Amino acid sequence: MPVILLVCTLFAAGPVGDASPLILGADDEADVLLLAPRQAEEGPDGNLYVLDVGDSTIKVYTPAGEFLRSLAGKGEGPGEFQRIDGASFGFTPAGLLFFAEYIRGHRWLTIMELDGRVVRTLSPVVDMTFGVAKAAALDDGGFLLQLAYMSTVHRQQEYFLYDSPRSLVRINAEGHVTAELKRTMVTTGISYSADGGDTSLPFRPAFAWTLLAGGEVVWTDGTSPVFTLFALDGRPARALQSPLPEPTPVTSDELADWQRERKTRGLENYPDWWHRFGRVVEEYDESLYPRPSAQRLSTTPGGRILVEGVWNGETGGAHYWLLDAEGQQLCARVLAIRDLHVSPHFVMGFVDDDEGRTLLYVMNHGGDEMAALSKVGTMLETEETP
Numbered sequence: 001m002p003v004i005l006l007v008c009t010l011f012a013a014g015p016v017g018d019a020s021p022l023i024l025g026a027d028d029e030a031d032v033l034l035l036a037p038r039q040a041e042e043g044p045d046g047n048l049y050v051l052d053v054g055d056s057t058i059k060v061y062t063p064a065g066e067f068l069r070s071l072a073g074k075g076e077g078p079g080e081f082q083r084i085d086g087a088s089f090g091f092t093p094a095g096l097l098f099f100a101e102y103i104r105g106h107r108w109l110t111i112m113e114l115d116g117r118v119v120r121t122l123s124p125v126v127d128m129t130f131g132v133a134k135a136a137a138l139d140d141g142g143f144l145l146q147l148a149y150m151s152t153v154h155r156q157q158e159y160f161l162y163d164s165p166r167s168l169v170r171i172n173a174e175g176h177v178t179a180e181l182k183r184t185m186v187t188t189g190i191s192y193s194a195d196g197g198d199t200s201l202p203f204r205p206a207f208a209w210t211l212l213a214g215g216e217v218v219w220t221d222g223t224s225p226v227f228t229l230f231a232l233d234g235r236p237a238r239a240l241q242s243p244l245p246e247p248t249p250v251t252s253d254e255l256a257d258w259q260r261e262r263k264t265r266g267l268e269n270y271p272d273w274w275h276r277f278g279r280v281v282e283e284y285d286e287s288l289y290p291r292p293s294a295q296r297l298s299t300t301p302g303g304r305i306l307v308e309g310v311w312n313g314e315t316g317g318a319h320y321w322l323l324d325a326e327g328q329q330l331c332a333r334v335l336a337i338r339d340l341h342v343s344p345h346f347v348m349g350f351v352d353d354d355e356g357r358t359l360l361y362v363m364n365h366g367g368d369e370m371a372a373l374s375k376v377g378t379m380l381e382t383e384e385t386p
Contacts, residue, residue, distance in 0.1 A: 021379070022065050023351075024050070025359035034059065037350065039088060040360050042343035044095040045114055050360060051099075056084040058099065060114075063345070063364065071116040072099065079118040082106045092137040103131030103148060125175045133166070136211045138232070141173030144181075144211060153194045159280050162189035162198045166207050168219065170232055179234035182209075182219055187288050190280050197277035201284065202258045203250045203291050210297040210305065212325065218305060222292030223247045227327070243329040244294060244307065244321060250287035259284075293319070300342040302369050304330065311338060317382035322373065331373070336382040337361060347372045351380070 025034040035054020043049050047068065048061040056074035061067055072081050081087055086102025096119060098111045108121040109132070124130070124145060134146040147169060151162040167183040186205050189198035206222035212229075216237055220227045224247070227240040262281045266274030296308040305327075309319030312334075320340060322330040340349035347369065348362045361380075365372030 020363075021376075022063075022362040023359050024048070024061060024065055024362070025353075025357060034358075034360065037358055037360055039339070040348050040350070040362075041090065042346055042348075043097070043114060044091055046345060047114075048346075048348075048360075048362065049089070049097070051084075051087065051089055053084045053087070056081040058089060058097070063362075065362075069116070071097070071112070072110075078108075078121050079110055079112060079116065086131060086133065088132065088134050090135060090137060092141075093139050098135065098137060098143075100132035100135050100145070102133065103129065103150065105131060109135065109143065122171075122173075123175050124169075124171050125177065126169075133207075134209075138170070142171050142178070144209075144217065144232075145169050145171060146207060146209070151189065151198075155194070157283075158192075159283050160191050160194045160198075161187050162191065164188040168207075168209055168217070168230075170234070179232065181217060181230040181232075181234045182228075184221065186221075190284055192277055192280045197273070199262065199278060199281055201288070202255070203287050203289055205289055206292050206295045208294055208297045210299045212299055212305075213303050214325075218297060220294055220297065222294040222310075223290055225293070240327045242307070242321070242323060242327045243332070247290035247293050250289075250291050252285065254291075255285060255287060296339065298341040300369055301344050302342075304369075306341060308338075308340060315382055330370075331377070333377045334382050335377060335380045337376070337380050340376070342369050342373070347376050 025037060034050060034052055036052060037050050038053050039051040041049050046063060050059045052059050057070040058072050060069050072079060074081055076082060081101060083101050083105030087099060089099035091097055096111050097114055098109050100109050108123040110121055111119045113119060129150045130147045132145050133148050136144040147167050149165045151164045153160050153162055163185050165185050168181040169177050170179040172178050184207060188204055189200055191198035209217055209219040211217055215232055217230045218227050218240060225242045225244040227242055229237040229240055231237045259281050266278040293309055294307050295310050298306045300306055303325055305323040307321040311318045317334045317336045320335055321332045324330060337349040337351050345364055346362050347365050350358050351361045353359055363372055363376055
């Protein structure tokens with residue numbers, strides 16, 4: 001019998017501004033259709049900014065969903081995306097928009113006015129080949145950057161494993177690294193070749209972090225309920241005990257399901273590639289890591305920490321935990337939404353329609369983020385099989 005996870009202690013009922021959600025991405029948006037939205041944020045002007053990897057743009061909408069303009073676009077110059085895959089964006093304390101690109105994209109941050117006029121580019125001074133997976137702007141003109149580096153390869157019996165280094169660094173307004181807060185090395189891929197053709201492994205540790213209002217950074221790889229807090233100079237500040245469960249071992253049945261899915265997809269779409277490279281997944285019969293419990297962190301305007309668990313394709317949802325600044329649980333639910341987060345005026349995230357298209361879900365919280373999260377939870381709660 002399916003069981004609904006519902007453990008809320010402080011979600012109070014109350015008015016939630018306009019409690020009807022706004023859905024962006026449906027057919028009725030004609031030529032401003034969101035093709036493949038991957039990130040959405042509220043801008044300093046109160047408008048909605050959506051990264052659309054389908055056409056390499058950041059689309060801007062009013063809070064009512066009216067399309068205003070597109071920014072960036074695909075290209076080689078400043079103000080354009082060279083590689084949209086893995087790109088991310090945000091806003092500076094001065095009210096400017098910035099975006100960053102992944103490995104083989106531009107090796108700079110683009111900083112622009114909200115109308116798209118380029119102000120400048122900022123190139124991180126990093127010797128290794130890198131991409132920026134996520135960034136947060138700081139009050140001093142610098143940034144926190146989550147950097148991904150080129151993989152290294154090591155041989156394991158008849159195949160090769162690809163190890164991916166990642167780090168969280170602070171750079172100043174000139175791009176120089178002033179502190180490294182965290183560095184990890186995770187095995188992320190497997191291949192019969194040492195120079196490509198690798199397949200991403202499942203159940204990998206996360207690299208999740210968020211900047212708290214007091215200037216600390218909370219970080220987790222999802223494999224422990226204990227989070228680490230860092231000062232901006234890189235010193236570990238303290239540990240934060242969360243109510244998240246201990247990660248559980250990955251079963252042989254789960255790996256077998258993953259292998260079958262990869263084989264089916266490979267034979268249907270890329271049979272030559274499957275026979276040359278893809279069948280290496282059959283060699284990966286024991287997970288290197290336990291199943292992570294968290295994959296994303298965000299901070300709410302009220303100073304709370306929102307933790308997103310790993311998406312479960314069978315239940316069509318992800319665990320969410322809302323914690324106070326000391327790690328105490330305020331609410332925990334399983335919701336059919338990805339990248340749920342809270343901005344100054346909205347609760348937003350991504351949902352899928354019946355045809356598998358990704359849609360942006362937005363609700364005005366009317367100044368009461370707790371009540372709005374409760375409303376979203378009621379509307380999008382899903383079922384979980386224990």
